[in-house]
Amino acid sequence: MATEQLPDVEANLKRSITLPQAMGVSFHQIVGGGVIALMGTAIALTGGGAPLAFVIAAAAVVVYSLPLAALGSAMPVTGGRYTYAARLFSPTWGFATMWFSVLVTVQLSLMALAGAQYVHALAPAIPVRPLALLVMTVFFLTNLAGSTFSNRIGIVLGVIMLVAFLLYAGVGLRQVQWETFTDLAPHGTGNLLTAAALLTFAVTGSSAVAEIGREMKQPGRDIPVSMIGGIVIAVALYVLMAIPSVGVLGAEQTAGKPMTLVADNILSPAGFAFFVLGGAMVSVIGHINSLLLTATKPVLAAVGDGWFPARLGAVNKRFGTPHWLLLLLYVIGVTPVLAGFSVAAIAGMASVALTPVIAIMIIASCRLRARYPHHYADAPFRMRRGIHLTTVVIGVAVLAVQDYLLIGKLTIEANLALLLWTIVGFTVWVLRHRRVAAASTPAPAASGSPA
Template identity: 35%
Template sequence: MSQVQSTKELQRVLGRKELFSIAIGQTIGSGIFALLGVGLAMTGRSANLSMIVAAVFVILISIPNIFVGGTIRMRGGFYTQLGLLVHETCSGFFVIVHILAWTALALYALSFADYTLALIPGLNRTLIAFGTLTFFYGVNMLGIQSAAKVQNLMALIMTVALTVFVCYGLPQVQPGYFQGPDFMTGGWRNLLSAGALYTWAIGGANVIVYLGAEAKNPTRDIPFVIILATLIIALFYALMATVAAGVLPIAEVAGQPLSVVAAKILPRPVYVFFIVGGAMFALTTTLNAALGWVTKPILQACVDGWLPSGLGVLTVKHKIPYVILTLLYLESLVPIFFEFNISTIGNMAVILNNVLFALVCFSAVRLTTRVPELWAQSRFHVSTGTLKFWSVLGGVATLGQTLLLFSVLKPYEMVGNGVVLVTAAGYAVMRKRSGKVHMEISYEEA
């Protein structure tokens, strides 16, 4: 093992194809296969409209990210952005929230177990989730290139399976879809709240910002991939939500996995292919992609002194932050073995990440003053007024959807989210005052 512990040491091996595959794989999974049933319970057949609402939210949020990501290479992703464009303490706050929010890795493993049980009833859900998480932890320990190769194959099969589901399902949607008691069952507030929840699904493409240190040409490829992947995902999700909500009564599918609808519309051999190649691969591509990028801001935080430097050591051959990856793996086992509710995990992850994304959006305004030379040369350069408009709009949209989600939480979920945010803020302030934080420059021209 190497004692080198810097994002400078990461290998720049990811081109546009690999980034696109990672973005698609990261995105398809939690929304349709883990959280769609939650949204159906909230808003009924208007879940497809909630997907459109989510797409609008995501586009508003993504525009400021594209301005920044298209201007500089950020080796710590949004962690780097907040430290550069706002204040160093924001980076400390970010990394603690990031660590706690990504207990959500367990969400994908637990959902994978649910779909496995749809094929083979009677198995142990906890052991399946444990085995799934452990396998992809091992894959990512072998290096990001190995993980990307696995990702490419699974993403291709998954795309075919989703297309099959839509093609079989749309002709079977019952007439009068937009009428009756099953449409907008929770009113406008729940329709918008479900849209806010679904941003966790449709908005997954922007995580490739965290791979700036390993991208060959991040300022060109990352903005392109974010836009294209988001549009493709939004189309798939809206069509799949229509099938999920329109074939059976809402009472039969609310809170349930897609396997319930798939069993109704697909012949048995096609159903098995959909469950394995669609649902199960969607969840594992998300899990695989997340394990690849979620360590990067934590690694940079170890370099900068927000966390103990010993956590950031890398393997010699593949430059994997193996201690960080192992600790995240162990953290994610807690919800699996204690059988946390999927809805609770999902809502916590969305709310905490949205708080961070709001800060990220607002921070884009400061490109003009913090890196004026690089901003002037950016292919995405716009007037200062235009930059401010999109940054503020993205931040306000993010805060708005966060408040929508917060309003439908259970009291203990509200308290849990509040405790995480207060703890992260307190830690960041105290660590900064301790004198142990010395942030290196983790951005550069690309």
């Protein structure tokens, strides 16, 4: 059978993303989920231990982000969540990671609904779901204008968000009842660790920078710096905000509640509005912006291997954006809002879908080291073999525990959606895997950036 000529889907992508822009992607991917969606949940589980739970979660994520950072430094690619598994294991493994990465796009609905709920607390006349749809649509259109333009917006949004969140933290810290923190595990160590496991999902978003390696100016350096740096900066902010979130009114009043409850008590009306619009809402739209930037990349890489028709991966030559893929992922992202899914159902689907994807990428870092030692040795960021293996084992174990805890919290509608998505994915695989197997898979380039 003749070898199929595959499209060069990366030809029009622009190498324009700088280190500050990559840090912005990493930071926004973390902050949108953690502070806005999960603070009340963390307090409900841990009480005064909520700040410590964030620290434990961050430590766990840093451990398994180290092999991801090494992988990205040695092998900067487009669509790492597909390419790493496809090149280092097999195209079928790549398809599986890509397919479930696409499902993570439902985070668009999760973030937009969370932000809209905060705005609704400020202005009850504004309906939640229409506002969520408006936010997603605006940033979908923004991303069509090109990744560099979108990331510049992300940097501006990041500054506004930091000011709003630091205002909340600064004013709140002066009103904290410090006796709240005399017992950091009032509900038991088990609940503290459970909260930390749940919060790891909020901190894992920095791995998204591995999706845009071929669009970075210096990916070997910028991927590990932005990945680990984004975690450290974001979690420092988490802790500063978690302390007043539980320490001002007490855990009993704030458990399971949004931070607007505390913000309304400690800030002036103008400050409260700025916190909601400039902090909560901006963090949400920043997360949406960076998610749209990175979510197309695994599918784009899969198009290059023949899993989908070449037309789906068409890249606009003027803006360097895959416009059809952006449209497709936008439709997937907004569907849960249109279908009336709850925030809990959306979060469950996204969490369970992402965890095995990250685990496969972690294991792939060992595969790269074994198969292409010269690429690993030439990478700006690398680890000793023993440390590397230890971080991989610990990371996979942490992810397994995290998924176990999350699966137990899935709603019926989330289970059905996951099942349907899996069936559709298997059908696509059956229809396309022979075509992909017949096509040639390019070998890693000698430059140190295997593709």
